[in-house]
Amino acid sequence: MSTPPPKLLRALAGETLERPPIWFMRQAGRSLPEYRELRSRAKDFISFCLDPEMAAEATLQPMRRFPMDGAIVFADILLIPLALGQDVWFEAGEGPKLGELPPIEALRDQVEASTGRLSAVGETLARVRAELEPDRALIGFAGAPWTVATYMLERKGSEREAARAYAYAHPDELDALLDVLVDATARYLVMQAKAGAQALKLFESWAESLSEDVFERIVVRPHAAIVEKVRAAGVTVPIIGFPRGAGAQVETYAEGVPVEGIALDVQATAALGRRLQAQGRCIQGALDNLLLREGGPALDARVDQLLAQWGDGPWIFNLGHGVLPDTPIENIARVVSRVTGKPVR
């Protein structure tokens, strides 16, 4: 008799479970003291992400502490530009910095080799899979092309308006860059699935403030192309798309991108989630990370409201954004316990 697949994969296959599987974006990270201790031993953040022993340990830390149904590999969305030949480094308290953007031909020439340069992420996945219990799913991920392109163009993390203006002023150059990223990202995700990832997530962190025609061109089209390439490579694991900040365009996204799961941000309405579920999509989300940090009875009430509003269809309990570094661990434990019914120490 075979064991049933992990709850998280059952939800992604469209099954409505008695209670939703749960995991949190950035469940591995600075909110955990054991993470901060581990991180202090690495010389820099990129080295940390590319050290399979350390990255596997970071991935597993929250799994030991909480009965999460999914582990997400510890890595960074900016590993792709690094692998394509653009320098990337992190300065404490300042977010990422990137070197000069190589010419598009140079980037394109590096696509094939880029996946091999990220083999450490595959090793991390293999290590985690070997340690993780079989009823808990392992998730691989990548940044989506437009989000990664904003960093590559702006060479830092905060100038999205300039990148949005670039989308109008240089549409052909942007499309060429997105095409390179589609190709590199699809290869990277295929490698992760082959290394042990049982689900894949595509993070479009900056899907906000785009007009619908631009959203279709720079978000929907590249996501659909990645899914097609991943499927063409024979990879069948479920894919979760996360168009963060897309608002009502989440439905434009759902129409155009054949992913199994759609992650919703904090703004998601009950009605929008239900419409997606009615179409057979598994949704994921959407607790406010500010409320998780705040805690108290208001947190319990919102958790119960989410459980009630989406409980009749396939869904995965998660935040609408990542865990904030100053979130009390007891608040995370409280929510996980409330959702799973399992006591958390």
Next chain:
Amino acid sequence: MSTPPPKLLRALAGETLERPPIWFMRQAGRSLPEYRELRSRAKDFISFCLDPEMAAEATLQPMRRFPMDGAIVFADILLIPLALGQDVWFEAGEGPKLGELPPIEALRDQVEASTGRLSAVGETLARVRAELEPDRALIGFAGAPWTVATYMLERKGSEREAARAYAYAHPDELDALLDVLVDATARYLVMQAKAGAQALKLFESWAESLSEDVFERIVVRPHAAIVEKVRAAGVTVPIIGFPRGAGAQVETYAEGVPVEGIALDVQATAALGRRLQAQGRCIQGALDNLLLREGGPALDARVDQLLAQWGDGPWIFNLGHGVLPDTPIENIARVVSRVTGKPVR
């Protein structure tokens, strides 16, 4: 025989016109050289807003240059905190600064007197109405309570995340502040309608990133209360609500707030706008101000797309956000001409 009402009011009454009426948020402002000249003569921005002769001139400048169907009174959303006793000033290139927030009782005590302190805005409206052609509508406005509260709490323009956290940490204090703002704002809008405003607009500039339960509490409820108070005062002019950044929550807003018009931001989808029109709502929006600044054939194509997607129901052509200061005047003229069919010099 009486002349028909201005196109903008016909659209707000639910009429589908041959072409949408048009006006632009921040059509009066730094994109116009005559505005910059006028502004240079005032000692500071607040004095400028509260000088009826200057503010009326600023309101009328774009009306002389372009065949806009609506003029919006030149004023600022931070006049309300000022009238309630919190100091407000603008530093060049830095946005607004606010003085210490008075205790809630002190603010509440100033509500009745606050409207009289803003009588200059009424005088501006009367002056503009006297000069404006009868087929062009005059719009009054106010900032919505949550948006104004974010400035009052943070004492500057950029820390919305802190204000969102405050909504969780101090719900009772926030609700009390919103109640004061509901009262002051309703009185201010009633005064504007009596002074000549033929439509009123409520700007919720920071409706983004809120979870639906919080959105209902701090956006929908206060907006609905303002509309009720304005109607209870016998004012029947149409009201436009603008929950900027609300994404799919625009529909939550439309259900809860009985405004005649709903202004949509850049993200609005064709489908969402059509659903609101099908419910008899007049929509307004939603051209990207970055594309207006960029210009060229892509601008024409997007204008045509908007005209096609929403042309079968009541709507008002506008931007999804304000005109950017460095927008070429010829781009504004090009769009207005394309929409109205009138040549613009």
